[in-house]
Amino acid sequence: MLQHHGHDVVVVGAGIAGLAATAALVAAGRDTVCLEARERIGGRLLSAAAPPGALDLGATWFWDGERRVADLAARLGIDTFEQHLAGDTLVQDAAGVRRLPGNLIDAPARRFAPGADALARALAAELPVDVVRLDTPVTAIHRRAAGGLDVRTPSAVLHAEQVVVAVPPALALARIEFGSELSPELVRLARTTPVWMGAVAKVVVRYPAAFWREAGLAGAAASRTGLLQELHDMSGSDGRPAALFGFASAQAVGPGFEQAVIAQLELLFGPAAAEPEALHIQDWSDERWTAPPAVHRLADYSLFGHPLCQRPVLGGRLHWASTETAAQYAGHIEGALTAAERAAHSVLSLTPDEVNSCST
Ligand SMILES: Cc1cc2nc3c(=O)[nH]c(=O)nc-3n(C[C@H](O)[C@H](O)[C@H](O)COP(=O)(O)OP(=O)(O)OC[C@H]3O[C@@H](n4cnc5c(N)ncnc54)[C@H](O)[C@@H]3O)c2cc1C
Numbered sequence: 001m002l003q004h005h006g007h008d009v010v011v012v013g014a015g016i017a018g019l020a021a022t023a024a025l026v027a028a029g030r031d032t033v034c035l036e037a038r039e040r041i042g043g044r045l046l047s048a049a050a051p052p053g054a055l056d057l058g059a060t061w062f063w064d065g066e067r068r069v070a071d072l073a074a075r076l077g078i079d080t081f082e083q084h085l086a087g088d089t090l091v092q093d094a095a096g097v098r099r100l101p102g103n104l105i106d107a108p109a110r111r112f113a114p115g116a117d118a119l120a121r122a123l124a125a126e127l128p129v130d131v132v133r134l135d136t137p138v139t140a141i142h143r144r145a146a147g148g149l150d151v152r153t154p155s156a157v158l159h160a161e162q163v164v165v166a167v168p169p170a171l172a173l174a175r176i177e178f179g180s181e182l183s184p185e186l187v188r189l190a191r192t193t194p195v196w197m198g199a200v201a202k203v204v205v206r207y208p209a210a211f212w213r214e215a216g217l218a219g220a221a222a223s224r225t226g227l228l229q230e231l232h233d234m235s236g237s238d239g240r241p242a243a244l245f246g247f248a249s250a251q252a253v254g255p256g257f258e259q260a261v262i263a264q265l266e267l268l269f270g271p272a273a274a275e276p277e278a279l280h281i282q283d284w285s286d287e288r289w290t291a292p293p294a295v296h297r298l299a300d301y302s303l304f305g306h307p308l309c310q311r312p313v314l315g316g317r318l319h320w321a322s323t324e325t326a327a328q329y330a331g332h333i334e335g336a337l338t339a340a341e342r343a344a345h346s347v348l349s350l351t352p353d354e355v356n357s358c359s360t
Pocket of ligand 1: 062168176290322324
């Protein structure tokens with residue numbers, strides 16, 4: 001027997017966008033719950049403990065001008081530090097490995113000392129207990145004849161005046177049933193909007209020491225021939241934990257992938273690179289709650305921040321909020337915060353009467 005509950009707002013997804021929207025709505029006094037499909041919060045913010053720091057398996061950096069991220073980290077008391085830049089670059093192609101002077105790959109950026117997912121953890125810790133519900137995938141969202149929306153999960157139907165979908169639009173369309181209530185134009189847009197980094201495998205390799213720095217290398221490399229196409233230093237602020245990371249196409253992950261990655265690292269950085277303390281392979285395309293099927297086919301990034309996702313739909317009651325829907329900084333953590341801010345503002349700016357009078 002499904003249970004029925006009523007709330008002002010249901011937020012779908014406890015990634016950084018969903019959590020930021022939830023925090024803003026709770027602060028404004030709205031009865032809000034945030035439903036998260038996974039057994040953890042953070043979404044594409046995911047860090048593995050590696051004392052004295054952490055290794056980021058999802059997002060790593062934020063950049064100059066991204067004031068929402070900088071302000072949030074400062075407010076939550078999360079220490080940040082500069083990405084290591086010093087040293088030379090390695091380039092790998094069919095002709096072999098070349099060393100070029102200076103770091104030609106990394107832009108100045110900052111990192112989160114306790115790992116990027118600390119942002120999500122600290123934000124969630126400020127919310128009243130029971131606002132965020134884990135292991136609660138939303139399976140359907142429908143309009144009610146009497147007004148408001150029904151949000152269905154495997155064990156309950158929640159009635160909400162408004163819903164914030166803080167899930168990439170293509171994933172929302174793949175996992176949530178909307179019936180025929182969204183316009184064909186919006187359905188087409190949502191289905192074809194890429195999921196940022198959804199087709200990527202991130203490989204993080206931890207070593208006893210940052211030996212490449214001693215050799216005058218930045219840890220930055222670009223490869224045309226190896227599985228890891230782009231590599232960076234991922235060590236902590238004082239070089240500990242010592243780590244490198246690289247991005248590979250998720251389609252390259254399969255039998256022999258790990259050995260081939262280690263062979264590439266050895267070719268680039270020398271024999272010490274063949275002996276990692278730990279190696280993490282995070283294939284985001286294999287994550288049911290990040291990537292829709294055939295995520296690698298979604299490649300039209302001009303659809304990010306599309307005006308159709310800036311406007312509420314379903315009678316003004318459903319608001320999009322993932323980073324893909326941000327008008328600025330789409331794809332980044334800053335974009336997720338920008339989208340959350342817009343969605344929360346949009347929820348709060350509609351009075352119940354206005355919501356009731358919206359017809360599209
Ligand atoms: C490998 C990688 C590297 C990156 N590097 C950077 C970087 O260096 N800097 C940067 O700024 N950004 C980076 N990003 C992007 C950054 O991680 C994202 O912009 C940001 O985390 C997106 O947040 P979000 O809340 O919009 O979406 P998500 O983090 O995807 O959150 C969506 C949430 O919704 C949940 N969910 C999905 N479906 C349902 C459902 N049906 N019901 C309930 N819950 C559901 C998911 O489990 C998830 O928790 C990177 C991403 C990846 C994967």
